[in-house]
Amino acid sequence: MNEILESLTKGIAVYETLRTYKGKPFAVNEHYQRLCKSLRYLNIEPPTFEEFEKLVYNNLSERIRIVYVYAGRLISYVFQESTENYNVDYVKIDFTSIRRADSNSIPPDLKSLGRPDIYLARLTKGDNYDVIMLGDKGQICEGTFSNIFIVKNGKFITPSLDSGILDGITRMYVIKYLKEVGYEVEERFVEPYEIFYADEVFLTHTSKGIVPVHQIGTMQTKSIELSSKLTLQFEEYIKWLL
Known part of the structure; x- marks a missing residue:
């Protein structure tokens, strides 16, 4: 909990939201490339594609929101969401x-x-x-x-x-x-x-x-x-x- 609070209050958060169709995530590579662009604007080294892809496939849901926060190091949070709203x-x-x-x-x-x-x-x-x-x-x-x-x-x-x-x-x-x-x-x-x-x-x-x-x-x-x-x-x- 302390790590979450520190990262959210002191860090800068960038994110990507992916959609799945019949259990398959769409445009994973495109979302990763856009995430890298956001992080590089902030002079933060992005995760590898393999790390990003693993987060996606380990958290499959209708919507997958992946948030990266930097507070001395890069920390990821994943939220499994629906499209109901x-x-x-x-x-x-x-x-x-x-x-x-x-x-x-x-x-x-x-x-x-x-x-x-x-x-x-x-x-x-x-x-x-x-x-x-x-x-x-x-x-x-x-x-x-x-x-x-x-x-x-x-x-x-x-x-x-x-x-x-x-x-x-x-x-x-x-x-x-x-x-x-x-x-x-x-x-x-x-x-x-x-x-x-x-x-x-x-x-x-x-x-x-x-x-x-x-x-x-x-x-x-x-x-x-x-x-x-x-x-x-x-x-x-x-x-x-x-």
């Missing part, structure tokens, strides 16, 4: 007044428990599934735990990495899948007004894959038809990859 029939999102931290201050791909911008934004969620954070130029970035896509005239548009977003692993695979099945995907700066003129809007995140959005603020989205189909198709695609 993300099971909702009606998804409402909104914008938050809390801005994403400037990339020159905090790297967007530093996945740390101690990010005050994300913590403060989550406090504004209310009854929303997630809230969307804007960047220093007013561009759409991402949710507090999700990436965002809009569909317009058959094209999929999502904020680019240089918008100041986390390089979401589910986002990456969704883009890969959409391109493989013949859709056009555009990664670029996205203005807030574009979300209200979109044909569909959906979120992506580790725990649920693709999540269709029914409502933005007080406005209902035009449709969830395509994104609802993609939700099921993407899940089958991931299972096929495994």
Whole structure:
């Protein structure tokens, strides 16, 4: 217990959350590479891939949250979680007044428990599934735990990495899948007004894959038809990859 308290009060915590499909963890290598990037920002030598992989396979559950804390040495904590809290029939999102931290201050791909911008934004969620954070130029970035896509005239548009977003692993695979099945995907700066003129809007995140959005603020989205189909198709695609 003393070691836990010391590591949490004096250390810096980075983490990764993995999803399993039928008992098989998804994208272990990608999560490991992103973890290494976070630790190297902090000048901390990461664990070996074999050490990370062992933690994953020894703690299989729907969601596996692996937290690394540095307090003189690297200490790992593993939490076995479920996806139950993300099971909702009606998804409402909104914008938050809390801005994403400037990339020159905090790297967007530093996945740390101690990010005050994300913590403060989550406090504004209310009854929303997630809230969307804007960047220093007013561009759409991402949710507090999700990436965002809009569909317009058959094209999929999502904020680019240089918008100041986390390089979401589910986002990456969704883009890969959409391109493989013949859709056009555009990664670029996205203005807030574009979300209200979109044909569909959906979120992506580790725990649920693709999540269709029914409502933005007080406005209902035009449709969830395509994104609802993609939700099921993407899940089958991931299972096929495994």
